[in-house]
Amino acid sequence: QVQLQESGPGLVKPSETLSLTCTISGDSISSYYWNWIRQPAGKRLEWIGRIYTSGSTNYNPSLKSRLVMSVDTSKNQFSLKLTSVTAADTAVYYCARGDSSAWYEDWFDPWGQGTLVTVSS
Amino acid sequence: SSELTQDPAVSVALGQTVRITCQGDSLRSYYATWYQQKPGQAPVLVIYGKNNRPSGIPDRFSGSSSGNTASLTITGAQAEDEADYYCNSRDSSGSYWVFGGGTKLTVL
Numbered sequence: 001q002v003q004l005q006e007s008g009p010g011l012v013k014p015s016e017t018l019s020l021t022c023t024i025s026g027d028s029i030s031s032y033y034w035n036w037i038r039q040p041a042g043k044r045l046e047w048i049g050r051i052y053t054s055g056s057t058n059y060n061p062s063l064k065s066r067l068v069m070s071v072d073t074s075k076n077q078f079s080l081k082l083t084s085v086t087a088a089d090t091a092v093y094y095c096a097r098g099d100s101s102a103w104y105e106d107w108f109d110p111w112g113q114g115t116l117v118t119v120s121s
Numbered sequence: 122s123s124e125l126t127q128d129p130a131v132s133v134a135l136g137q138t139v140r141i142t143c144q145g146d147s148l149r150s151y152y153a154t155w156y157q158q159k160p161g162q163a164p165v166l167v168i169y170g171k172n173n174r175p176s177g178i179p180d181r182f183s184g185s186s187s188g189n190t191a192s193l194t195i196t197g198a199q200a201e202d203e204a205d206y207y208c209n210s211r212d213s214s215g216s217y218w219v220f221g222g223g224t225k226l227t228v229l
Contacts, residue, residue: 044220044221044222044223045156045209045220045223047209047217047218047219047220058216059217094163094164102170104150104151104152105154105169105170106169107209108154108156108164108166108209109166109169109175111163112163113162113163114163
């Protein structure tokens, strides 16, 4: 059974770069899209972006200018870097596998347990 | 429009049926996906596509869609179904994904 685990610093200073890694176990990273999704406390989920194992990416337009995602197939990992963070980037960050059966239907499953990242000096 | 709109809160008596709705222009083109989130936990996929349940999701959960509205129905709600439910789909351009604001389900 595939499992995802986020890792990275829980505290980041304003204007610095938030870096997270998601490690996949129980299955190969190949042939899926891998997503980052975040949730500020008490707020809705926000899709951040996704990366395919080829390295192809899609980003949320609202974050695109600050976002870089990468994949390391040898380690079964993918990563997120978000630059110039502010308090508005404080959230629980989840990684999730993306799957699809047709252009009009896709889903995220499974999800990692999530990691809280706080932006504060 | 990239917005998905959900009622903030819904309640249902134990054993009764409840429908949670999600509205958005993109739902005319894309199926909604539904996630259940309990406090302190990651979201869990409950319905995807036209009306598909992942393995392990009880058959009391079902999905439907009409026009710009998608619905999640729980037939015979149980105490363990008390949670936040989020709908999700691509935005109208198809280039990124959006979530609804979530519906807090209370089972009385």
